[in-house]
Amino acid sequence: MIATYIEVIDGKIKKSSLEALSLAKDIAAVKGIKCLALSTSKSASAEVVGSCGADELIVQDSGELDQSQLIDWLCKLYSAYQISYIVLANSSIGKAIGGQIAAKLQLGIISGVNGWAAASPMQFRRSVFSGKANAWYSFMEDKGVISVMPNSIPVKKTYSKVAEISESNVNLSGPVFNSVNKELVKGKTPLTEAEVVVSGGRGLKDPSNWGMIEELADLLNAATACSRPVADSGWRPHHEHVGQTGIAIRPNLYIAIGISGAIQHLAGVNNSRKIIVINKDPEAPFFKAADYGVVGDLFEVVPKLNEAISKFKEEHH
Amino acid sequence: MKILVCISKTPDTTSKIAFDSDNMHLKEEGVSFIMNPYDEWYALVRGIELREKFGGTVSVMHVGEASSEVIVRKALAIGADQAIRIDSKPKDSNDVATQIAHYAQNQSFDIVFLGKETIDHNGSEVGALLAGMLAIPFISYCTKLDVEGNELSATCEIEGGEVSFKTQLPAVVSAAKGLAEQRIPNMKGIMDAKKKPLEVISPVSANQKVKLVRFEALPPKTAVKLIAPDDIDSLVKILHEEVKVI
Ligand SMILES: Cc1cc2nc3c(=O)[nH]c(=O)nc-3n(C[C@H](O)[C@H](O)[C@H](O)COP(=O)(O)OP(=O)(O)OC[C@H]3O[C@@H](n4cnc5c(N)ncnc54)[C@H](O)[C@@H]3O)c2cc1C
Numbered sequence: 001m002i003a004t005y006i007e008v009i010d011g012k013i014k015k016s017s018l019e020a021l022s023l024a025k026d027i028a029a030v031k032g033i034k035c036l037a038l039s040t041s042k043s044a045s046a047e048v049v050g051s052c053g054a055d056e057l058i059v060q061d062s063g064e065l066d067q068s069q070l071i072d073w074l075c076k077l078y079s080a081y082q083i084s085y086i087v088l089a090n091s092s093i094g095k096a097i098g099g100q101i102a103a104k105l106q107l108g109i110i111s112g113v114n115g116w117a118a119a120s121p122m123q124f125r126r127s128v129f130s131g132k133a134n135a136w137y138s139f140m141e142d143k144g145v146i147s148v149m150p151n152s153i154p155v156k157k158t159y160s161k162v163a164e165i166s167e168s169n170v171n172l173s174g175p176v177f178n179s180v181n182k183e184l185v186k187g188k189t190p191l192t193e194a195e196v197v198v199s200g201g202r203g204l205k206d207p208s209n210w211g212m213i214e215e216l217a218d219l220l221n222a223a224t225a226c227s228r229p230v231a232d233s234g235w236r237p238h239h240e241h242v243g244q245t246g247i248a249i250r251p252n253l254y255i256a257i258g259i260s261g262a263i264q265h266l267a268g269v270n271n272s273r274k275i276i277v278i279n280k281d282p283e284a285p286f287f288k289a290a291d292y293g294v295v296g297d298l299f300e301v302v303p304k305l306n307e308a309i310s311k312f313k314e315e316h317h
Numbered sequence: 318m319k320i321l322v323c324i325s326k327t328p329d330t331t332s333k334i335a336f337d338s339d340n341m342h343l344k345e346e347g348v349s350f351i352m353n354p355y356d357e358w359y360a361l362v363r364g365i366e367l368r369e370k371f372g373g374t375v376s377v378m379h380v381g382e383a384s385s386e387v388i389v390r391k392a393l394a395i396g397a398d399q400a401i402r403i404d405s406k407p408k409d410s411n412d413v414a415t416q417i418a419h420y421a422q423n424q425s426f427d428i429v430f431l432g433k434e435t436i437d438h439n440g441s442e443v444g445a446l447l448a449g450m451l452a453i454p455f456i457s458y459c460t461k462l463d464v465e466g467n468e469l470s471a472t473c474e475i476e477g478g479e480v481s482f483k484t485q486l487p488a489v490v491s492a493a494k495g496l497a498e499q500r501i502p503n504m505k506g507i508m509d510a511k512k513k514p515l516e517v518i519s520p521v522s523a524n525q526k527v528k529l530v531r532f533e534a535l536p537p538k539t540a541v542k543l544i545a546p547d548d549i550d551s552l553v554k555i556l557h558e559e560v561k562v563i
Contacts, residue, residue, distance in 0.1 A: 067455070092476055093475075096445060096455060096458075099442050099455075103414065107526065108527040109442050109526070111440050111441060123530050126439070128437060128532070129328070129436070133334050133336070135532050136532075136533065137530060138527070141526070177482040180482045184475075184477050185477045189477075190477035191476070220556070222562075239477060252562075253560050267330070288538070291539070294543070294552065308549045309556070
């Protein structure tokens with residue numbers, strides 16, 4: 001059996017969990033094994049996980065668990081259901097618990113997987129050297145923990161079934177962490193899950209100029225990001241900072257505006273599927289990583305682009 | 318406080334990455350190796366700051382061969398008190414964590430620090446494995462950390478925001494940007510480092526759990542297609558037809 005831990009936020013399953021489930025289902029189909037979805041929220045929908053291929057949804061409605069309890073729960077289910085592979089999203093939770101589960105169950109772990117091959121043994125691909133190469137790994141035994149890099153595996157809602165629901169009632173250990181205070185930016189897609197990202201650098205000169213970046217992001221239904229000096233100067237919040245010291249992302253489209261494309265910035269964005277760069281310096285290193293580029297002054301190009309997109313949308317809807 | 322900081326060796330950020338013909342090894346000529354930045358700037362420095370505040374010792378631990386001793390000495394020059402090198406070329410993240418856990422389990426460290434990930438394998442696996450092996454809390458991608466008595470308060474990065482909480486020592490902490498400010502070793506630190514103890518110990522046996530099948534270079538990037546700034550409609554067309562975002 002292969003099992004995916006399903007994260008639910010604001011009553012909805014996270015996209016990165018459905019990506020993880022889609023990879024698990026592909027493996028299950030090749031190996032002819034059962035595919036389980038595991039959730040600690042009754043908001044996890046049997047229709048949604050079923051459409052992604054889960055045969056069974058195991059729910060323990062225990063509210064928000066701390067890390068230690070979640071690990072405890074998953075390890076107990078691992079034994080109870082004779083699971084061989086646990087698949088997680090490589091989200092902040094996945095990164096925190098993946099290795100701990102692997103250690104407790106004495107399994108190998110392959111994290112940040114962005115592709116796989118159905119060889120024998122199976123092979124899993126991960127981006128290495130800060131996005132400058134890939135590496136393929138295999139488990140030594142036919143079991144392990146896999147975490148899936150967000151935006152790497154397409155969600156395939158192609159199965160016309162509803163997962164069978166079973167309730168689990170595992171006795172959990174007490175929490176290890178307390179007085180949790182979560183501060184999230186409400187209503188916005190987290191950067192790691194966004195399919196389109198519009199990002200600004202020091203070329204914007206001043207935080208008051210971010211209006212046009214936000215306007216472009218709205219038009220494209222995109223998340224916003226920034227380079228490190230922009231976050232360091234307090235122009236933008238730190239959770240928007242992408243790159244080696246910031247967040248690594250893999251959107252379908254990354255639009256870099258007034259960003260030089262220093263190697264430390266590229267380390268976080270060079271796995272984007274398409275890159276568009278707007279920069280007035282034709283020698284900016286970002287043009288070497290870009291698919292499309294506009295050499296021009298962003299204060300002229302971006303407003304023109306926003307206007308052209310608005311016009312296009314009006315004409316086509 | 319008794320603090321352990323785990324450091325690893327990685328190619329410099331700006332290194333050109335190429336592989337030997339077997340695609341199993343990095344071509345090392347021309348590559349300079351450094352202490353993994355997150356280990357150096359954040360994990361080690363926060364460890365030293367806590368020692369400065371509470372007293373105690375900072376030990377650094379490296380699992381690797383003698384060729385890494387320059388990096389270990391640098392950690393001593395920045396301010397660690399002593400170093401331990403486990404003389405082994407680790408096979409996978411489980412091996413690294415097993416070596417560190419074996420050493421740490423009888424040493425009663427209050428905090429074991431690591432960087433959030435290494436910039437070569439980018440796995441972010443060792444910290445969580447280690448916490449699991451030692452059966453103590455793991456604080457992942459920590460950006461703020463304070464200790465009061467036996468209680469640790471921490472803030473961590475999560476998607477679209479942050480989370481803060483308290484837990485008991487001992488704990489394993491993976492360090493992200495914000496936890497500390499980089500320190501540059503000075504002359505005195507470099508001289509002192511020569512006299513600080515560097516213990517070399519033998520590895521314990523560890524089961525290999527994961528193996529590298531091969532490295533893979535990325536396909537060459539096709540040249541950028543330039544669009545004239547007065548031809549924005551072409552860009553809109555690309556956004557619509559090719560990238561399909563409008
Ligand atoms: C160890 C280390 C880690 C780092 N980690 C990160 C990281 O995680 N993320 C990150 O981003 N950086 C990181 N950096 C910093 C990185 O090296 C660069 O300094 C940074 O990315 C530069 O940001 P920038 O391109 O916004 O600014 P600049 O280098 O100032 O570039 C601004 C760009 O805007 C263009 N520009 C200016 N005005 C206009 C205009 N009117 N119209 C169009 N274009 C214009 C310029 O041509 C230039 O290319 C790190 C550095 C180090 C040493």
